[in-house]
Amino acid sequence: MSLTREQVADFQTYGYVIAEDVFTDADLAPVIAELEREIDRRARALHAEGKIASLHEDEPFERRYALLHRQCPDIGRRFDIMFLLGSAMFDFLRNDKLLDVVESLLGRELSCNPIQHIRAKMPWTGDDEQPAGYENVPWHQDAAVTSKDSEASEILTFWMPLVDATAETGCMEVMPEVFKLGYLEHQAEGGTTIVPKLLPGVKPVTAECRKGGIVIMNKYTPHRGTTNRSNIVRWSLDLRYHKTGAPSGRSHQPSFVVRSRANPDSVLKDDEAWRKMWREALDRPAQPIHRV
Template sequence: MKGLTIEQIIHYQTEGYLIAEDVLTEEDLQPVINELEREIDRRARALYAEGKISDLHEDESFERRFARLYAQCPEIGKGFDINDYLGEAVFRFLANDHLLDVVECLLGSELSCNPIQHLRAKLPWKPGKDDKPDYFQNVPWHQDNAVTSADSEASEIITFWLPLVNATAETGCMEVMPEVSKLGYLKHRSEGGTTIVPEQLPHVQPILAECRKGSIVIMNKYTPHRGTTNTSDIVRWSLDLRYHKLGAPSGRSIHPSFAVRSTKQPEQLLTDVDEWRRLWQEARNRRAEGSLHRV
């Protein structure tokens, strides 16, 4: 197990975040990218058949094709998230050994994949094209704990954010506030999305969390962070994953979490993609009760 060094663990515990370099290989990430390319192509061809787009941009790269298609028809991005299209390659990646070796260094060997997880396609934005990027293109300051239910307050839920292309200042990486996680939960409000109440926003110099493809930004659930604008000419693809200790509240009990690593109860591991899809379909069919946002 490669995992993290003692120095990296201390940095995470002290600062509330860590950029772990070169955790994942091309072989780890390429199946996910290939699957996304197939899904983009499927959606593009369906919209082409409906006359909603006129150019499939088949020769464009993974980093550029989605933006070209989105410019013709934003509908191509509708429901394009991990828990919407439920791809097998993404499901397999959630239990990737290189990834879980890092998770285990912080949470131990009994691990559950948290159901709060996202695929992000941050599109290029140029001044003058629109007034400003929308919420999901430029997420404001927030803590991930703000979108979990109160029963998970004692759960150690850790965010593992990883880019599928290099996340730089130009492509729209994150900014994080070091050491602020020690303050615990800060009050949030809904303002086109969930964001920290301005009066509670600490006066701390943020860190630009540039992160190469294959590396991971790891964050405490109380670490304030935000997205920055993608001013490049490519799409900044990323996965936003969370893990917690097996058996602990997930913060989203209406959605399925599942065991991804266990030395004590290996029979609990979920390896059947069809079962994972069934669990999510059942969750969609159940009516959600109450708000999960602590505003």
């Protein structure tokens, strides 16, 4: 499903667009099942170590992880795409429905950017706002986690909830049209956030998005997470794509071609090769990933 002309125009005007109903439940089911298997594997290992008392085996995907995490936060250690390297996730990174949307904005020569994450925002019962350490990111631009050599690159964010992302479950807020100002200086204090005095006085939009939809953002669009006041985990995928040949903003991490009309043979189809690239990258000395 490609974006409509109206959606493309909205993206170009406001710096973001929400595309609903791109995926069916069946499209997302393999990724969710893969995550469920990993959660179960970790839970059983921690249970054997005496760190988890109850496995909560009868709880659904939306609930189980939170109940396990409450018993032992270690279950979430290195729970991200580049560490899990699952086959279903690799397949989804190359999903045709997703790439049709990406192509609507970036053209026919597409690479998967190495900035890619699984987000599990836990339910929060405190009276205050959910802290940044609970996947509740403060106001920032995604350009803040790319190198300066990629300033001219179009690196677009495709954020996909695996459950309905609503005001209650902790969806994002975005600032429309602010991307036109370009990069705003960020600070490390508070969790890589725009310097407060530089934050524009623009009324944010609540970017609710149902499961199956995508929130698409320009790399200069300020956005933040909001508190998850529900009783479920707000699961989401945070993926990025760029034009093949352009700097990725993370040259020390692997990008790979996912679609090419000019050179179809360049498309990576081997998930083991993808794993090898990531493992080699992670074995190298760590490099800074934030501009601050």
